[in-house]
Amino acid sequence: MEVQSEDDAIFTREHLKYWEGDFRYDAESGVAYLITPNGTKPVVTFSGVDPATDSVRRDSDYSVIIAIAVDADNNIYVLDYLRKRSLPVLGIPGSDKKGIVDYMYDKHKIYHPRVFTVEDTTMSKPLFQAIRAESLRRNDFSLRWREEKPGTRMSKRDRIQEILAQRFAVGQIHIKKDHYSLQREIIQFGPRMAHDDTIDALAYACK
Numbered sequence: 001m002e003v004q005s006e007d008d009a010i011f012t013r014e015h016l017k018y019w020e021g022d023f024r025y026d027a028e029s030g031v032a033y034l035i036t037p038n039g040t041k042p043v044v045t046f047s048g049v050d051p052a053t054d055s056v057r058r059d060s061d062y063s064v065i066i067a068i069a070v071d072a073d074n075n076i077y078v079l080d081y082l083r084k085r086s087l088p089v090l091g092i093p094g095s096d097k098k099g100i101v102d103y104m105y106d107k108h109k110i111y112h113p114r115v116f117t118v119e120d121t122t123m124s125k126p127l128f129q130a131i132r133a134e135s136l137r138r139n140d141f142s143l144r145w146r147e148e149k150p151g152t153r154m155s156k157r158d159r160i161q162e163i164l165a166q167r168f169a170v171g172q173i174h175i176k177k178d179h180y181s182l183q184r185e186i187i188q189f190g191p192r193m194a195h196d197d198t199i200d201a202l203a204y205a206c207k
Helices: 100-111 122-138 156-169 180-188 197-206
Strands: 022-026 031-036 039-050 063-070 076-084 116-119 145-148 173-175
Touching: 022 100, 039 100, 039 197, 063 100, 063 197, 076 100, 076 180, 076 197, 100 122, 116 122, 116 197, 122 145, 156 173, 156 197, 173 180, 180 197
Parallel strands: 039 116, 076 173, 116 145
Antiparallel strands: 022 031, 031 039, 039 063, 063 076
16 A cells, blocks of 8 residues: 655545435436436536556556546536456457446446547557447447547646646535545545556546
8 A cells, every 4th residue: 555645645635525416317318417415417427448558467557437427517526437457458248257348338328428538548559449349249339439648748647637636626526435446546646646547537537
């Protein structure tokens, strides 16, 4: 476990905002809703995907798919995320073994995001090929996605901070209390953090 000094921390517990409620999607109208103690509100959903680039090492990165909802006031609600190690691009047909693309289709059926924003690196190329091939195999082209290059102008940490810092500062981002991995990465975000895969996927979804 990495110990993060408060002096190194960029985000603190004060930045964490929580929400309670459920997500609903009306297939007939194509409208998504959040049902909260304060009422029901229509939302638009997006998803970020951060595929692991190193599945060999014991401390390798996680593959993360995260879904968010955005309301009319630009508040962001984290709905759900998948965080797994050693996740293949595609699973084995006819078995319980699933890959990133299979999970993307699963999340799409639940949350219907307008777009999946997927990190575009050299290691991601097989993933993009698999999405195209799986769309043809399923004859299902409803899953919309776009490639997002991490860029080289700034470090990964600076890129994440650029996307999320203002949103956290004004209290736009809301997570659930059982989003333990995301909560830990937010609080530990900084030069000594062990993993940043979940918060990176969140940044892609917000972008």
